[in-house]
Amino acid sequence: MGSVLAGVLQLLALVGALALVHAPAGGYMAKVYSSRRHLRVERWIYRAVGADPDTEMRWPAYLRGVLAFSVAGVLFLYLLQRLQGVLPGSLGFSSVNPAQSFNTAVSFVTNTNWQSYYGEQTMGHVVQTAGLAVQNFVSAAVGMAVAVALVRGFARSRSGELGNFWADLVRGTLRVLVPAAVLGALVLVACGAIQNFSGIHEVGQFSGGTQQWNGGAVASQEAIKELGTNGGGYFNANSAHPLENPTPFSNLFEIFLILVIPFSLTRTFGLMAGSVRQGYAILAAMAAIWLGFTALMTAAEFSHHGPALQAAGGAMEGKEVRFGVGGSALFAVSTTLTSTGAVDSFHSSYTGLGGGVAMLGMMLGEIAPGGTGSGLYGMLIMAVIAVFLAGLMVGRTPEYLGKKIGAREMKLAACYILVTPALVLVFTAASLALPTPPHSMLNPGAHGFSEVLYAFTSAANNNGSAFAGLNANTDWFNTTTGLAMLLGRFLPMVFVLALAGSLAAQRPVPESAGTLRTGQPLFAGLLVGAILIVTGLTYFPALALGPLAEGLS
Numbered sequence: 105m106g107s108v109l110a111g112v113l114q115l116l117a118l119v120g121a122l123a124l125v126h127a128p129a130g131g132y133m134a135k136v137y138s139s140r141r142h143l144r145v146e147r148w149i150y151r152a153v154g155a156d157p158d159t160e161m162r163w164p165a166y167l168r169g170v171l172a173f174s175v176a177g178v179l180f181l182y183l184l185q186r187l188q189g190v191l192p193g194s195l196g197f198s199s200v201n202p203a204q205s206f207n208t209a210v211s212f213v214t215n216t217n218w219q220s221y222y223g224e225q226t227m228g229h230v231v232q233t234a235g236l237a238v239q240n241f242v243s244a245a246v247g248m249a250v251a252v253a254l255v256r257g258f259a260r261s262r263s264g265e266l267g268n269f270w271a272d273l274v275r276g277t278l279r280v281l282v283p284a285a286v287l288g289a290l291v292l293v294a295c296g297a298i299q300n301f302s303g304i305h306e307v308g309q310f311s312g313g314t315q316q317w318n319g320g321a322v323a324s325q326e327a328i329k330e331l332g333t334n335g336g337g338y339f340n341a342n343s344a345h346p347l348e349n350p351t352p353f354s355n356l357f358e359i360f361l362i363l364v365i366p367f368s369l370t371r372t373f374g375l376m377a378g379s380v381r382q383g384y385a386i387l388a389a390m391a392a393i394w395l396g397f398t399a400l401m402t403a404a405e406f407s408h409h410g411p412a413l414q415a416a417g418g419a420m421e422g423k424e425v426r427f428g429v430g431g432s433a434l435f436a437v438s439t440t441l442t443s444t445g446a447v448d449s450f451h452s453s454y455t456g457l458g459g460g461v462a463m464l465g466m467m468l469g470e471i472a473p474g475g476t477g478s479g480l481y482g483m484l485i486m487a488v489i490a491v492f493l494a495g496l497m498v499g500r501t502p503e504y505l506g507k508k509i510g511a512r513e514m515k516l517a518a519c520y521i522l523v524t525p526a527l528v529l530v531f532t533a534a535s536l537a538l539p540t541p542p543h544s545m546l547n548p549g550a551h552g553f554s555e556v557l558y559a560f561t562s563a564a565n566n567n568g569s570a571f572a573g574l575n576a577n578t579d580w581f582n583t584t585t586g587l588a589m590l591l592g593r594f595l596p597m598v599f600v601l602a603l604a605g606s607l608a609a610q611r612p613v614p615e616s617a618g619t620l621r622t623g624q625p626l627f628a629g630l631l632v633g634a635i636l637i638v639t640g641l642t643y644f645p646a647l648a649l650g651p652l653a654e655g656l657s
Contacts, residue, residue: 111430130371
């Protein structure tokens with residue numbers, strides 16, 4: 105079987121699996137977030153944190169819950185790393201230094217999972233399981249809660265209430281993420297991923313000495329790492345490591361885990377908003393971008409520009425022979441069009457244009473299908489932008505799901521789409537202008553520029569993948585990427601929840617002959633165009649200096 109055909113068959117199998125679970129998974133999540141019933145274990149948690157799950161919150165109270173919980177998570181994870189040297193199960197590793205502890209704590213709480221360290225040489229079992237793995241669950245649940253709050257903003261009228269953050273957080277964790285992660289971990293263990301708490305041991309004799317690996321609860325962390333679009337690997341090689349991702353089947357299964365919740369949430373949105381067709385329109389826009397980027401990446405990596413590439417069947421540098429070009433390209437697109445950041449190959453080794461496709465996927469805002477929760481609310485923001493543009497063309501006040509998009513709503517949407525580009529471009533410019541940060545770049549010229557641009561694109565968009573080559577474990581990059589992750593996660597959430605509150609307080613507007621039919625394919629096409637034009641072209645000058653210059657040279 106040819107490598108191109110193998111890649112196409114993997115894509116078809118993945119699309120079939122996602123289509124099969126789309127309706128049941130989306131319907132289940134809609135029931136979870138609409139239920140008024142509380143499980144016994146959930147009531148115990150509410151009593152422990154002093155929360156009343158039946159109390160409805162307006163957007164400022166909902167936001168305070170998000171921020172308070174996240175701040176507590178950062179402090180706990182920071183202290184856990186700083187105290188690692190005295191904790192049991194540390195595997196002899198010392199405490200993590202302050203700058204890296206701050207960066208890692210912020211990274212996992214913001215669902216970024218940017219890692220400027222070697223996991224198997226830095227973190228012991230307690231930090232990995234009680235710290236990093238726990239944040240993999242709850243940071244994803246926070247994103248889902250904010251997305252559901254925005255959906256309620258469209259669905260409700262004249263109330264301004266968005267639900268209860270603590271109830272949404274607990275339900276998303278216990279009823280959605282935990283059961284799905286358990287099933288995912290079982291499949292990965294069956295594929296060969298390890299799950300233990302063993303210490304460091306030698307695995308063989310080599311000419312230069314012995315090689316050592318430590319065990320760990322890898323399969324369970326790998327499952328939620330992908331399912332919650334987190335991306336932080338137990339080992340430095342991430343999903344290219346055979347103990348995390350042993351076989352081609354496990355590789356395809358991990359891609360499925362990355363995409364299943366973001367794509368299924370469109371069904372949840374349609375059901376909760378009272379129109380399944382609206383959910384299908386959002387799904388169509390997401391799928392069109394994802395399939396288009398997959399085709400571009402695959403074409404770039406299969407292009408044969410020399411004898412070595414022809415002999416290998418594609419650009420195999422930096423890729424695992426277990427997965428090949430097709431599986432690696434599919435993983436790269438899925439992980440950068442979501443906020444996952446996991447890698448089964450090194451993006452720095454991709455062709456110039458292939459690396460540019462991965463970078464552009466993050467620059468679009470990771471909305472196709474995007475992160476767990478964040479992809480849906482990002483796409484809904486772009487839907488608001490799209491109906492505004494349509495309103496300008498026909499000269500009438502834009503409406504979406506029966507809600508008028510006025511000056512306040514457009515200001516909030518505009519602030520949302522401007523925050524991330526500002527963070528990426530300002531921090532990249534500062535890193536290249538100052539004398540010390542460029543010393544971290546391994547490569548000169550366009551590729552070196554791409555290393556820095558990719559780092560801040562990944563951090564500000566809460567992706568977490570790296571272009572490799574860049575030494576990010578410095579005080580400058582630990583601090584600036586940490587700030588980019590914090591601001592890139594929580595400033596957009598402020599605008600999303602404020603928009604949700606504004607929409608929930610409105611009275612529904614009845615449809616008329618001039619109402620834009622947002623459940624139609626025409627709107628899905630308009631939405632894709634708005635995304636590519638409004639957000640994609642923002643970064644064109646920067647892309648021209650990096651991956652485009654390298655790819656055309």
